[in-house]
Each structure stands twice: as structure tokens, then as C-alpha cells.
Amino acid sequence: MKTAEIRRRFLDFFVRNDHTEVPSASLMHHDPTLLFVNAGMVPFKPYFIGAEDAPYARATSVQKCVRTLDIEEVGKTTRHGTFFQMNGNFSFGDYFKEEAIAYAWEFSTGAVEDGNLGFDPERIWVTVLDGDEEAEAYWKSVGMPADRIQHRGLADNYWNMGVPGPGGPCSEIYFDRGPEYGPDGGPEADEDRFLEFWNLVFMQEELATVRSKTDFDVARPLPRPNIDTGMGLERVAYLMQGKQNMYEIDQVFPVISRAAELSGREYGADATSDVRLRVVADHVRSGMMLINDGVTPGNEGRGYVLRRLLRRAVRAMRLLGVTDPVLPELFPLSRDVMADSYTEIAEQWQRISDVAYAEEDAFRRTLEAGTQIFDVAVSDAKKSQASVLPGAQAFQLHDTYGFPIDLTMEMAAEHGLKVDRDEFSRLMTEQRERAKADAKAKKGGATNVEAYRELRHGGESTFIGYTELETDARVLGIVDAGSSVPAASAGSVVEIVLDTTPFYAESGGQDADRGTITAPGLELKIVDVQSPVQGLIVHRVEVVSGEVTVDQQVHARVDADHRAGACRAHSATHIVHAVLRETVGPTAVQSGSYNKPGYLRFDFQSTHGLDADQRAEIEGRSNEAITADHEVTSQTLPLNEAREMGAMAMFGEKYPDMVRMVEMNGPWSRELCGGTHVRHSSQIGLLTLLNEQSIGSGVRRVEAFVSTDAFRHLAAERALVSNLSGMLKVQPDQLTERVGKLVADLKDAEKQLAAHRSKEILGNAAGLVESAQDRGGVAVVAQHVAGVGGGDLRQLAQEIRGRLGDRPGVVALVGGTDEKPAVVVATTTGARERGLRAGALVKDACAALGGRGGGKDDLAQGGGSDSTGIDKALASVEAAVDAA
Structure with a gap:
């Protein structure tokens, strides 16, 4: 049974059982504690922690995931892969243990012809938390014999997020692969023979503090218990396909096969080569999926992870003896086997391949530079008659030039040297500990939303800013340093939540509104506006005079000039996006933007810069669109319908089921956008490009001035041209020629001076x-x-x-x-x-x-x-x- 079919069967089963099918979130999900989505429940986390109300009682998804903590172990075991897919079914206060267990049993062991997996019930084992007699009873009720139900402790069968929040016992489902894989005795005896493929989490408690996985305090039972399950799609696939591990399934093995062919190796003949071939297959697929979701290679964060994956794949092929470019041979194979599940890969293929192949080309050049550093290190070692290359130099090659330790060790062996692996490992461990400490700090910082959650439970903030710039409102809450307070006096800076607001919260690249909140004897100056919790708009204010209190009646007024400027810049951003796609092509996908009154910047994906003619064309077409006076309209419609209409969306952006679509000249510019805009493009006035530059591998940035700021910029340039024309005594249209002649004359003079200096210097050589x-x-x-x-x-x-x-x-x-x-x-x-x-x-x-x-x-x-x-x-x- 192919992996895509297993995926489809899982979703269909739970849809038949009244679950809403939820598409996979982007791997770049907006969770401040995560670099990438690393578990199926991540997109549903706001519902589990109570930050947002779940829009459905039951859900099912197959979530794309990436985990990179064990990247060095990829290919060595059956348990480590960077990209994987997690099948999940979720209940938000609806069903609980009994139904979750019944669903899992039916889908796992039910007949294939009925849409299930058809696993032999006699080869299924389960574990439950010590003392969870309720879960054990439900397993027995579906036919699971008591001797195949094992009890385990908190370390194995209790789930929590590592921070205060929901937690609960879990029940894991295992498949007996047979005596050739290990001893009998169930999961307690051997987890290679008895392979876990599904974990059912029963969220039933709220944890107050979490000191470790097994040491935490339970505050209270959850008022509405939840279900969160995760079935590893790759694990099920290799069980269903009779394979040894996840690398041999239909969505991965074609890359191994081609890589083996390119290297002249036979998969299965040599353990070291097999590990390298598995690394190649895993990293090619992972890299492709990350690029598909908008990640581009870089030197930090997500971009660094992608760069490392692609370069490890190329390095592994070099260790297998292949020095020619390999990604153009391997990426299309991964595309073909993944496209059944993710049709967008084919749609984005030009961009995906451009980014990947450019990164390989860049790495091949870097590899040459790193090899030179390696040669110097070898030379120094031989001069000092050392037989060991210092671990610090091996770590520098790894950290700066992307050399894996196995590549460095192999190259050192060719020179009769060993590598101080202990020192290298120590430095790697120190680096990992720093990364873990940083991640832990970020995780801890992401939990301080309790005050916002409490306010959100009182209702949403009503935003009326699309049509109104001022309104009377009531103060729902005041937050100071993360805690709710009843009042704030003059001189303080606090956060205010209103029941109704005209202020736009920063999002979608648009800067927040400015303005005031007033009442008799009270003046608050808006410093910033954000939405830290969905449905809640929070105004950061400076209390200029008076005292603001909860439940106070106030008047909120947006700075109309500031808003008008923001509208012009935001609408101009949409125009630049549309023109870039016309000029550069459909691969010029948005990677980010920022706009404020008078200014915009727009980041897009491209491996090539814009030449002078292209920049002039983009500026010209943008101003043509402005003067064409296109009507700017918006409508709210279902997300799927908007996508079918071709609406552009940001990679990694989380969109609700109902979205706002902004159009300019109909389908010419059609984007999902919650920002504010002009009513007609002519209101923008004028746009002038400032520059275009690279901000990372495969990502370019254009910046522009808009409206009166654009006019002032052009006026300053005109004055500059006028001054230069006067100084050089030529007409403006002759300025280029005149300056060119001056530059040529200067270069000639410099050459003559250099020749004279060289002659003088060399004349001193004799002395x-x-x-x-x-x-x-x-x-x-x-x-x-x-x-x-x-x-x-x-x-x-x-x-x-x-x-x-x-x-x-x-x-x-x-x-x-x-x-x-x-x-x-x-x-x-x-x-x-x-x-x-x-x-x-x-x-x-x-x-x-x-x-x-x-x-x-x-x-x-x-x-x-x-x-x-x-x-x-x-x-x-x-x-x-x-x-x-």
C-alpha cells in the first residue's frame, strides 16, 4: 500500500467519523517556541492551551513535520529522519478515551476493503500509564487481551509540553515485526521488534509547573478533556510495504536508488555507503519540502537548517565518489513521489529547483575554499610532526565551511592523519547546549499570555477600522508587565484592551496605527498596536495625563494622516508584487514585506538580481498601474474559494476558514490580506524605487518611497543633478558623458601615478x-x-x-x-x-x-x-x- 494511499485512508476514515479535515500547516508555522513544526498537534496548540477557541469539535490532519536535533543520526537508525508526516485525530472537549481507543483499533485492524489498514490484531500490543485502569478497560473492551497491555511510567506514557499547560496520560500502539527483529516480551522487552506507530494522548489535566518530564505539579483537571493523537505515516508505510525502515518506502527509496546508480554503489552491500545513501534521500526530501514552504538557504535560523541539509546531501554524494552536481538528478525524483500528496510541489517546482540548484553551486565553491583551509591545517600538523589534526580545526571546518566530521576524517586519513574526535565532540556538545538553552529561553518566554487569555475569554475586540477612524469604546482591561491591573496613571506605559477599536494592529507587513485615546481629564498616546492572542487587539499606550481605569468610557481616534499614508504604502506593495510577477515571473513569490507611511520594502524569492532595465520597467509599470486608477476592493469568502480564484498568500501564514481578499484590477492583483488600503490606485500618487539587493540566498529585496516621500526623493535628486550640471558647466542630458570622461581621466592619472610610484619603490630595491x-x-x-x-x-x-x-x-x-x-x-x-x-x-x-x-x-x-x-x-x- 503506497504512502499516499495510507494518508488518504486515514483522513477519509476520520472524516466518515465526523471529523473536519484540516490541511497541513506550513512547516514555518508561527509558534515562537519552534523553528519548524515538529509534531502533528502544533497547529492546534492554541486550542489546547485555551488561547483561541477551536472552530470545530473534531479534526483530523496529516501534518508535515521537521525535526533536526538528531540530524547526525539520520541514516544510522530506522528512527531518525528530518522530514516526516504525522497523521492525527483531535477532539476539543468532544469525545475522550473510549472513542479514541475504539477509532484507533478499528482503523488499525479493520478490513482493508472497508478503508482500514488491516493489521493482524494478534500482532498489536499497547501500553498505558501505570494506574490508568480506565484506558486499560477500554482496550479490553475492543478485544485487546490483557497479556498484550503493558503498564509504563511517566517517562514513557505521560505527555506535556515542557511548560505549564495541558498534560495527560497516553497510550501507545505497537506492531510486532517478528522474532527476526528481537526478543519476545512486548515493548518493555524490545522496541525494535515491537515498533510504536500510534500514540494516543489523553489531555485531562492542567499543569502548574513542569520541572522535567516526570516531575511536575497538577493544578486542576481540565474542564473539557481533549484528545491528541499521532500516527507516524512513514512508520506505518514501511510496516505496510514490508520494508526494513523508513528510507525504503515508496516516497524515499527512488532517490536512494538513483544516488546508488550515480555513485556506482549497490544499496545493501556496504553499511557505510548505505548510511550515506539514506542521508542523501532524507535530506533531499526534507530540503525540497522546506523550500516548498518558503524557506531559503541562509546562515541562521530556518535558512541555516535548510542550507545544512542540502550541503550534507551534496557532501554525502562526494564521499560516495560523485563530484558532479547531484541535486538536478535527485530533486525531480523526490518531486515525483511526493506530488501525489502535495500537489503544490509541482506548481512551485521552478522556484524550488532554482533555490536548490543555486545552493549546490554555491556550496561547491565554498567546498573549494574549505579545502584550502584544510590543506593549511594538514601542512601545520606535518610541520610540527603531529599525527592528529586538532578538533578545533575540524570544528571550524564543520561550523564555518559546512564540512561534516566524516568528510574531514576521510580527507585527513588520506594524509596519514587522525582527527581529535573527542575535542570535536566536546565543541559540538557545547554548541548544542547553547542552542538548547536558547530554545528553552524562548519556550519559557512564550508562555506569558495568561493576562491576554483571561481578557479574551471575556469576548473579542471588535475592529471597525476598515470604515471608521474614531469611536466611543469601553476599557475591557489594562495589562502592565504581563499582569492585569485595575488602573494606570500619568507617566506609565501600559497595554489597553477596548471592546471596540478603529486602530489597526501591526500585521501582514503593515505598521500599526497611531492616534489617541481620550476621556475628560485623560489622554493616552498610542505607541503600538498588536494582537498577541487571536481576537484580541492590544494598544500599547503612554498615559500622557489623567488616570485610566477598567470599565472607563473613552474615545479612540486614529491619526487620519498616518492611516492614509499606511494605506497608500500598503496598496503600493500589492502593485509592486503584481508587477514583479509580471517582470520576473511567477517564481517571484513574496517572502515578506513591511510598509509604513511613505515607504515600503518587499522581499521576494529569486536567485538572480534585477538589472537596470528591469528596475526601470518595474518602476514604470508600477506607476502606470497607479495612474490607471484601478478600483481597490475587498471581500470576505471561504479560504478554499479564495485559493481557487488565485489569491496570493504568504508562506507559513496561518489563515482562518474565512479570509479577506483584496483585489486591484480584478485578478491582476488578488491577495489574502487583512490590511487597510486606498479605494483607488491613483490615491497612491507616485512610487520610486530606491534599490534592489540580496538579503539571503535566493531572496531579494526592493525598497521604494511612496506618495509625497517619493516626490521629495525625486526633488532631491533633481537638485543634485542641477548642482552637478552647474559645477561641470554642462546641460543635464550631457552630465553622464561629462562625468564618464572625468572618471576615465582620473583612472589614467592613477595609472601614471602608480607606475611612477612602482618605479620609485623598485628603485629602492638595489639599496x-x-x-x-x-x-x-x-x-x-x-x-x-x-x-x-x-x-x-x-x-x-x-x-x-x-x-x-x-x-x-x-x-x-x-x-x-x-x-x-x-x-x-x-x-x-x-x-x-x-x-x-x-x-x-x-x-x-x-x-x-x-x-x-x-x-x-x-x-x-x-x-x-x-x-x-x-x-x-x-x-x-x-x-x-x-x-x-
Whole structure:
């Protein structure tokens, strides 16, 4: 049974049992505690913790997940994979243990022809929490014999989020794979033979504190117990398909097969090669799914994870002997097997492939740079007659250049060296601990929403800002430093919640409104407006005068000019998006935006920058759309209907079932958007592009001024042109030609000056050669040549070395400036035969200057910051010659 069919059967089963089918959330789900969605319940977390009201009593989903904590273990076991899919069914205060167990049993063991999986009931085992007699009784009621129900402790069979919130016992379902996989005795005896494939969580308690997985305090029973289950789709697939592990299922193995073919290896013949092939297959699929959800390679956060996955895949293929580009061979295979479940992959394929292939090209260049660093490390080790490469250097190669430890170890072995794996592991552990501490800090910070939740339980904030800019309102609550307070007086900065508000909360890239909240004797200045909990609009205010109290009647007024400016900028952002898709193509998908009165920036996915003609075309088309006076309309409609109409949506953005769609010139610009807009495009006035640049691998950014800010910018440029024309005494249309001639003349003058300087410097070479000292048969020129730096210093050192002829010689020159002294060391063949290496000599010289240096045996250079050490630097070279 194919993986896609298992997925469909699961969803259909629960839909037949009155569950709402919920599409998978993006892997970039908006949860401040997570880098990626790592469990099926994550999109439903706000409902479980009470931050939002669930829109349905029952739900089912197949959620895309990524876990990267054990990335180094991928391919080594059947349990570690970065991307996986979690089937789940959920109840929000509806059914509980009895029904959850009955559903799981029926779907697992029911007949295949009835839409179930058809597992042999005799091979099913379950575990329950010690003391959960209720769950045990329900299992017995569906036919599970008592001798295949095992009781386990909190560590195995109790679930919580690691922070205060809901928790409860769980019941895990296992499949007996047979005696060839391990000893008998159920999950307690062996979890390789008895493989867990479904976990039923019974959320029934609210935890007050959580010190560890097994140490926590229960505050009270939940008023409405919930169900959260997770069935590993890949695990079920390899059980149903008779495979050994998740890498051999139909959605993964085609990549292994092709990678084996490219490398000339046979899968299953060699354990080391098999691990590498599994790494390739896992990371190709994971990378493709991350790019599909809008992640682009980068040096931090989500982008770094994607970059690491793609580069590990390429590195694994190199270790298998394949040095040609591999992702164009492997990505299409993963696309073809995943498209049955995720049709958007085919729709986004051009963008996905562009990002992946560009990253491989970039890594191939980086690999060359890293190899050079590796070669220097090997050379240093051999000079010191060491047999072990320091772990710190291996870690630098891993952390800076993306070299995995196995690649470094293999390359070191080719030079007869080992790697200090213990030191490398220690540094890796320290890095992981820092990451865990950071994640824990973020998790703890994300729980401080209790005051907002309490206010939200009193009802939603009604937003009327689409049509009204001021209104009378009542103060529902005041929050100060995370706690509800009854009042706030002049001079304080607090958060205010109103029953009705015209103020737009920052979202969708649009800056928050500004304005005032007033009452007799009271003035509050709006500092910011946010929506920390769905349905609740929170106004951060400075109490200018008076005292504000809960239940007070006030008058809220939006700054009309600020709002109008925000509307113009936001509508201009939609225009730029539409024009970019026309100019660059449909792969120019939005990656982010920000707009405020007079200014916008728009990030889009593209592996190529915009040339001058494209920038001019984008600016021109945008202004044509503005002057065309397109009507800007909005409507509220079901999410699926909006998507069918082609409405653009942000990757990773969470949308409700009913959405607001903003249109400009009909389908030309059709986006899901909750922001405020002009009524006609002509109200924007004018747009001028400021610049276009890369902000990360595969992501570009354009910035623009809008309306009067655009006019002021153009007026300033006009004044600049006028001033330059006056200075150069030419007409504006002749300015480019005149400046070009000046630049050409300047370059010619610089060349002549450089030639003169070079001649002068080289003219000093003869005198410096005459200053050479004979130190044990080696001619040494060690001099301070003030003011000579860069290429001139290097050229002078080479000239002197050439004039020394065939005799052993060392040239050490210190030049540069007092602030940044520079060093160049050059050696002749005769000197090198005596063991005098320029790279080693320059390191000692630079150390005396408080800096570093390096290079080859015949020529090396470096610098420092302490010019008082110049004499010491030159003396160090002379001493080294004396000791040779």
C-alpha cells in the first residue's frame, strides 16, 4: 500500500467519523517556541492551551513535520529522519478515551476493503500509564487481551509540553515485526521488534509547573478533556510495504536508488555507503519540502537548517565518489513521489529547483575554499610532526565551511592523519547546549499570555477600522508587565484592551496605527498596536495625563494622516508584487514585506538580481498601474474559494476558514490580506524605487518611497543633478558623458601615478639589497619601509628576492601605517632548503605586531595593529634565521 494511499485512508476514515479535515500547516508555522513544526498537534496548540477557541469539535490532519536535533543520526537508525508526516485525530472537549481507543483499533485492524489498514490484531500490543485502569478497560473492551497491555511510567506514557499547560496520560500502539527483529516480551522487552506507530494522548489535566518530564505539579483537571493523537505515516508505510525502515518506502527509496546508480554503489552491500545513501534521500526530501514552504538557504535560523541539509546531501554524494552536481538528478525524483500528496510541489517546482540548484553551486565553491583551509591545517600538523589534526580545526571546518566530521576524517586519513574526535565532540556538545538553552529561553518566554487569555475569554475586540477612524469604546482591561491591573496613571506605559477599536494592529507587513485615546481629564498616546492572542487587539499606550481605569468610557481616534499614508504604502506593495510577477515571473513569490507611511520594502524569492532595465520597467509599470486608477476592493469568502480564484498568500501564514481578499484590477492583483488600503490606485500618487539587493540566498529585496516621500526623493535628486550640471558647466542630458570622461581621466592619472610610484619603490630595491646581512650563510634583508603597503610591499619583497640571485636569502619587510602595519616575507630556494619557510616566519613577525599572518613557503604576508613591535617583528625573523 503506497504512502499516499495510507494518508488518504486515514483522513477519509476520520472524516466518515465526523471529523473536519484540516490541511497541513506550513512547516514555518508561527509558534515562537519552534523553528519548524515538529509534531502533528502544533497547529492546534492554541486550542489546547485555551488561547483561541477551536472552530470545530473534531479534526483530523496529516501534518508535515521537521525535526533536526538528531540530524547526525539520520541514516544510522530506522528512527531518525528530518522530514516526516504525522497523521492525527483531535477532539476539543468532544469525545475522550473510549472513542479514541475504539477509532484507533478499528482503523488499525479493520478490513482493508472497508478503508482500514488491516493489521493482524494478534500482532498489536499497547501500553498505558501505570494506574490508568480506565484506558486499560477500554482496550479490553475492543478485544485487546490483557497479556498484550503493558503498564509504563511517566517517562514513557505521560505527555506535556515542557511548560505549564495541558498534560495527560497516553497510550501507545505497537506492531510486532517478528522474532527476526528481537526478543519476545512486548515493548518493555524490545522496541525494535515491537515498533510504536500510534500514540494516543489523553489531555485531562492542567499543569502548574513542569520541572522535567516526570516531575511536575497538577493544578486542576481540565474542564473539557481533549484528545491528541499521532500516527507516524512513514512508520506505518514501511510496516505496510514490508520494508526494513523508513528510507525504503515508496516516497524515499527512488532517490536512494538513483544516488546508488550515480555513485556506482549497490544499496545493501556496504553499511557505510548505505548510511550515506539514506542521508542523501532524507535530506533531499526534507530540503525540497522546506523550500516548498518558503524557506531559503541562509546562515541562521530556518535558512541555516535548510542550507545544512542540502550541503550534507551534496557532501554525502562526494564521499560516495560523485563530484558532479547531484541535486538536478535527485530533486525531480523526490518531486515525483511526493506530488501525489502535495500537489503544490509541482506548481512551485521552478522556484524550488532554482533555490536548490543555486545552493549546490554555491556550496561547491565554498567546498573549494574549505579545502584550502584544510590543506593549511594538514601542512601545520606535518610541520610540527603531529599525527592528529586538532578538533578545533575540524570544528571550524564543520561550523564555518559546512564540512561534516566524516568528510574531514576521510580527507585527513588520506594524509596519514587522525582527527581529535573527542575535542570535536566536546565543541559540538557545547554548541548544542547553547542552542538548547536558547530554545528553552524562548519556550519559557512564550508562555506569558495568561493576562491576554483571561481578557479574551471575556469576548473579542471588535475592529471597525476598515470604515471608521474614531469611536466611543469601553476599557475591557489594562495589562502592565504581563499582569492585569485595575488602573494606570500619568507617566506609565501600559497595554489597553477596548471592546471596540478603529486602530489597526501591526500585521501582514503593515505598521500599526497611531492616534489617541481620550476621556475628560485623560489622554493616552498610542505607541503600538498588536494582537498577541487571536481576537484580541492590544494598544500599547503612554498615559500622557489623567488616570485610566477598567470599565472607563473613552474615545479612540486614529491619526487620519498616518492611516492614509499606511494605506497608500500598503496598496503600493500589492502593485509592486503584481508587477514583479509580471517582470520576473511567477517564481517571484513574496517572502515578506513591511510598509509604513511613505515607504515600503518587499522581499521576494529569486536567485538572480534585477538589472537596470528591469528596475526601470518595474518602476514604470508600477506607476502606470497607479495612474490607471484601478478600483481597490475587498471581500470576505471561504479560504478554499479564495485559493481557487488565485489569491496570493504568504508562506507559513496561518489563515482562518474565512479570509479577506483584496483585489486591484480584478485578478491582476488578488491577495489574502487583512490590511487597510486606498479605494483607488491613483490615491497612491507616485512610487520610486530606491534599490534592489540580496538579503539571503535566493531572496531579494526592493525598497521604494511612496506618495509625497517619493516626490521629495525625486526633488532631491533633481537638485543634485542641477548642482552637478552647474559645477561641470554642462546641460543635464550631457552630465553622464561629462562625468564618464572625468572618471576615465582620473583612472589614467592613477595609472601614471602608480607606475611612477612602482618605479620609485623598485628603485629602492638595489639599496635594500646592499643592506643585506650575512647570518650563517643566509642573506637577510629585514627592514622597515614606512608608508609602503599592499601590493607595493609584496612587489618590493619579490624584487629584492630576485636580486639576491642563487644565494640563500630571506626578505622581511614591514610597511603599512602606524595603525595597521603590514608584513611580507619572501624566501629563496636556498633558504627553503635550510628549512626557512615564509609562512612560519611571517606568523612570528605578525605576532609581535599583535596580528596574524600566513601563506606559502616562498611568499607570505600578514599584519597587525601595534606598530611599537616593528623592531621586535624584524628581530624575530633574524632570530629564526640564526636558529636554522
